[in-house]
Amino acid sequence: MIQLRDLHKSFGPVRALAGVTFDVADGRITGLLGPNGAGKTTALRILYGVLDPDRGSATVDGVDLAASRLEAQRRLGVLPHSHGLYPRLTAREHLRYFGRLHGRGGPALEARIEELAALLDMGEFLDRRTDGFSQGQKLKVALGKALVHDPRNVVLDEPTSGLDVAGTRAVRALLRRLRDDGRCILFSTHVMQEVSALCDRVVVIARGQVVADGTPDDLRRATGRESLEDAFVAAIGSEEGLG
Amino acid sequence: MRLDHLGVVLRKEVADNLRDRRAVAMALLFPLLGPVLLAVTFSVVARQARSAEERPLTLPVAGADHAPHLVQFLRGAGADVVEAPADPEGAVRAGDRDLVLVVPPEFGARLREGRPAPVRLVIDESRQSAHAAVERARAMLSAWSRQTGALRLMARGVHPAAAEALALETVDLSTPESRAGLLLSMLPYFLVVAVFVGGMYVAIDTTAGERERQTLEPLLLHPVPRESVALAKVAATALFATLALAETIVGFGLVPAALPLERLGFSIRLDPGMLLRTFVLFLPLLLLASALQVLVAVRARGFKAAQASLSFLMLVPALPSAVLALVPFKLRPWMMLVPSFGEQQLVLRLVRGEPVAAGLQALSMGASALYALLLVAAAARLFRSERSMFGK
Numbered sequence: 001m002i003q004l005r006d007l008h009k010s011f012g013p014v015r016a017l018a019g020v021t022f023d024v025a026d027g028r029i030t031g032l033l034g035p036n037g038a039g040k041t042t043a044l045r046i047l048y049g050v051l052d053p054d055r056g057s058a059t060v061d062g063v064d065l066a067a068s069r070l071e072a073q074r075r076l077g078v079l080p081h082s083h084g085l086y087p088r089l090t091a092r093e094h095l096r097y098f099g100r101l102h103g104r105g106g107p108a109l110e111a112r113i114e115e116l117a118a119l120l121d122m123g124e125f126l127d128r129r130t131d132g133f134s135q136g137q138k139l140k141v142a143l144g145k146a147l148v149h150d151p152r153n154v155v156l157d158e159p160t161s162g163l164d165v166a167g168t169r170a171v172r173a174l175l176r177r178l179r180d181d182g183r184c185i186l187f188s189t190h191v192m193q194e195v196s197a198l199c200d201r202v203v204v205i206a207r208g209q210v211v212a213d214g215t216p217d218d219l220r221r222a223t224g225r226e227s228l229e230d231a232f233v234a235a236i237g238s239e240e241g242l243g
Numbered sequence: 244m245r246l247d248h249l250g251v252v253l254r255k256e257v258a259d260n261l262r263d264r265r266a267v268a269m270a271l272l273f274p275l276l277g278p279v280l281l282a283v284t285f286s287v288v289a290r291q292a293r294s295a296e297e298r299p300l301t302l303p304v305a306g307a308d309h310a311p312h313l314v315q316f317l318r319g320a321g322a323d324v325v326e327a328p329a330d331p332e333g334a335v336r337a338g339d340r341d342l343v344l345v346v347p348p349e350f351g352a353r354l355r356e357g358r359p360a361p362v363r364l365v366i367d368e369s370r371q372s373a374h375a376a377v378e379r380a381r382a383m384l385s386a387w388s389r390q391t392g393a394l395r396l397m398a399r400g401v402h403p404a405a406a407e408a409l410a411l412e413t414v415d416l417s418t419p420e421s422r423a424g425l426l427l428s429m430l431p432y433f434l435v436v437a438v439f440v441g442g443m444y445v446a447i448d449t450t451a452g453e454r455e456r457q458t459l460e461p462l463l464l465h466p467v468p469r470e471s472v473a474l475a476k477v478a479a480t481a482l483f484a485t486l487a488l489a490e491t492i493v494g495f496g497l498v499p500a501a502l503p504l505e506r507l508g509f510s511i512r513l514d515p516g517m518l519l520r521t522f523v524l525f526l527p528l529l530l531l532a533s534a535l536q537v538l539v540a541v542r543a544r545g546f547k548a549a550q551a552s553l554s555f556l557m558l559v560p561a562l563p564s565a566v567l568a569l570v571p572f573k574l575r576p577w578m579m580l581v582p583s584f585g586e587q588q589l590v591l592r593l594v595r596g597e598p599v600a601a602g603l604q605a606l607s608m609g610a611s612a613l614y615a616l617l618l619v620a621a622a623a624r625l626f627r628s629e630r631s632m633f634g635k
Contacts, residue, residue: 048464051629070247073466080464084457088262089255100251101465145461 001026001184002047002153006056009042009208016042018208019056024186026152029179031199032188035236039208040188041081044157047186048078060153074102077151079159083142087131091122091141094130095148102149109148116144119174136167143174154178156187160194172198192229206236245468252467252475256449257482266444266483273440274487277433278494285502300379303327303334306346310354310362313346313387320383331365341373342366342380357395427594430495431587432561434488434521438529439536439557441487442480446536449476451549454541463632473537473626477619480533488525492518513594521590524604527611528586534618541625560584579607582614 002024009017017039024030034040045051047058049069058065063072085094092113099109117126120140125133130141139159146154159175160168175198179185189195195202195216202219204212212219212235216228223234260266305327307314314324328334331343345363353360362384366377393403453459462472496513536553543549560583574592579585585607592599625631 045460045633050460050463050633070466070468073464076464078461078464080460082457082460084461086259086456086458088259093255093258097251097255098461098465101248101462101467103248103466142461 001061002155002186003059004043004047004056005058007043007046007053007058008055009039009046009051009053016208017046017053020205020208020210021056022203022210022213024153024184025201026184027179027182028200029175029185029187029198030201030203031195032186032203032205033190033192033195033232034188034205035190038206038236040190040205041157043205044155044186044188045081048076048080048155049073050080074149075151075153077146077149077154079142079146079154079156081157083138083145085130085133085138085141088129090129091126091133091137091144092117094141095144098145099148104149112148112150113144116147119147120144121170135162136164139163139167139171143171147178151183153184154186156185158189159187160189160191192232196228204232204235211235211237246471246474248467249471249475249478252462252472253478256445256475256479260445260448260479260483263444263448266448269444270441270483270487271490274433274437274491275494277430277437277491278498280433281427281429281495282498282502285498289502299323300376300383301325302342302344302380303331303340304344304346305331306348306350309346309348309350310360313362316387316390317383320386322380322383335365335367338367338370341370341376344380344384428591430594431590432564433491433495434525434590435528435560435583435587436557437487437491438484438525438532439553439560441484442482442533443536443553443557445483446476446480446533446540447543447546447549447553449479450537450541451543451546455545459632469626470623473623474619477530477534477537477622480537481530484529484533485526488529489522492522517593520604521593524586524589524608527608527615528583531582531611531615531618534615534622538618538622538625541622542631560587564588574603576603576606579603580610582611585610 004023005021007017007020009015020039020043032040032043042051046053047060047065049065049072052066058072060072060075063075065072089097095113095116096109099105099112104112113126117123120143122137122140122144125137130138133141139162143159146156154175156175160171163171175185175187179200187198199216201215202212203210204219212222214222219231219235220226220228223231225231225234300322302317302322303325304314304317307324317324327343327345328340331340331345334340335343343365345365347361347363350360350362364377364380364384367373392406396403396406453462463469496515496518499513535556539552539556540549543552563581563584564587574588578588585603589599589604589607
């Protein structure tokens with residue numbers, strides 16, 4: 001359960017968020033949709049605790065990030081905007097490092113790593129250094145990192161960007177499985193197919209504000225457009241930044 | 244200050260950087276430079292000293308026929324008088340001869356008249372390697388001059404001592420340790436360099452490198468206090484620097500043992516106790532250097548920029564000592580408050596075999612430790628700042 005309340009954030013003269021409010025429910029996949037530069041990444045960065053809002057609050061399972069950042073971060077699994085890897089560490093060492101940072105360790109952590117390796121089909125490169133990994137392999141390691149502590153809330157910033165068809169389908173299948181476990185899933189995208197294929201609910205954000213919030217059908221009905229893409233354009237009021 | 248998971252981050256940074264060839268080379272190979280340079284310097288000095296003492300002075304004399312008595316005296320004093328080349332000045336200039344003694348034809352006549360008889364010693368004052376030979380030739384010539392002069396005075400019924408207004412006696416207070424200290428004066432700077440270079444790549448890799456690889460944000464979104472992250476990076480840097488410092492000190496300790504220095508009139512007492520004292524003396528400075536490097540590197544735009552800044556940073560501690568090497572000065576307690584300068588001056592005195600007051604050492608270490616703690620706190624603060632972590 002994630003709640004964002006009236007988030008404001010400016011970088012110098014640039015206003016990135018101007019009052020963003022929405023909830024993300026458990027057992028649902030919620031898509032955060034918006035053109036490039038709409039403020040998606042800024043909102044998520046505030047949510048996962050690397051940026052502080054100028055105003056407003058973000059809570060995870062009722063835990064306020066401003067008051068207890070570490071406690072809130074413990075409840076989140078995050079695939080961040082920049083998901084670089086350490087080229088001299090193996091995939092397994094990545095999972096172990098970030099598992100330990102979540103306070104896990106010992107045989108339980110090692111078993112969890114094996115479980116994730118099976119889930120994400122990492123067997124063949126699990127013990128190779130990540131230098132020279134393909135996009136798909138890198139993303140699997142990053143996803144493994146996000147899930148290593150078995151979080152109830154999962155936040156992903158453009159999880160399928162740069163992936164081929166097979167990789168995209170695998171990620172979608174994984175997100176559905178996590179939802180069916182009753183987890184709270186929030187992901188950002190600017191790709192329309194992603195939303196129609198996956199989302200139970202869409203939050204559309206443009207120019208730092210929420211301009212639409214509902215199921216894909218709600219969105220189509222509210223804007224009176226047949227295709228989701230047209231509905232999206234109608235909601236944000238222009239065609240800028242459509243990918 | 245919360246420091247959960249500091250050990251997890253530290254262990255990862257150390258393991259990661261031990262796999263980095265550059266980081267390991269900087270920590271392990273670079274510190275060998277000082278001891279190797281010292282060993283080379285000593286063997287060059289040793290060879291020169293030996294050749295100057297053991298070889299007879301080869302003295303080319305032009306116009307030896309004009310001064311048979313002088314030549315006989317020189318031979319008696321141990322010089323190997325040989326035929327001079329046709330062009331004495333050209334030969335010295337070209338480096339074929341270290342020196343040439345030229346006796347002009349009028350030598351005999353002037354000598355008989357009791358007037359100063361001219362001789363010319365052709366040398367190149369700037370040639371360091373010829374110094375010993377030139378000094379010996381000068382000493383021989385003035386000995387003959389004094390002896391002949393004394394004979395003339397006695398012939399006139401004057402006591403030769405009347406011609407000596409001064410009884411000059413030079414008392415050389417240099418000890419074998421202090422003579423060696425002159426050669427060891429480069430040691431302090433190598434210790435400072437080790438302290439900076441040892442962890443340099445780790446400081447860059449764990450900060451600017453982390454940012455460039457885009458792993459900084461993934462790290463900081465984990466439930467780890469920022470202080471832990473900052474301190475782990477300083478600690479990893481300090482560990483590599485400690486390795487470099489220890490290696491440098493052990494290296495310098497082994498050089499005197501490997502070379503026959505006592506025979507050359509040098510004595511270096513780099514005994515284990517003194518080496519350990521030097522190691523301890525440099526530890527607060529080491530922490531200061533590591534914290535400073537992390538602070539500078541985390542603000543750099545990228546790996547290359549950080550590298551440039553840190554290379555420059557390394558030169559700064561050399562400046563005060565380099566300036567004061569040219570100006571004589573007396574060590575004052577307040578100088579201990581200048582980080583790196585205090586340590587360098589104290590270790591210089593240690594290797595010269597001079598007593599170093601425990602109070603001065605404590606003052607120097609205390610001052611550096613204080614600066615180090617302030618810098619560590621500043622680094623922790625910087626890691627908390629959203630702008631320095633994610634600002635453009």
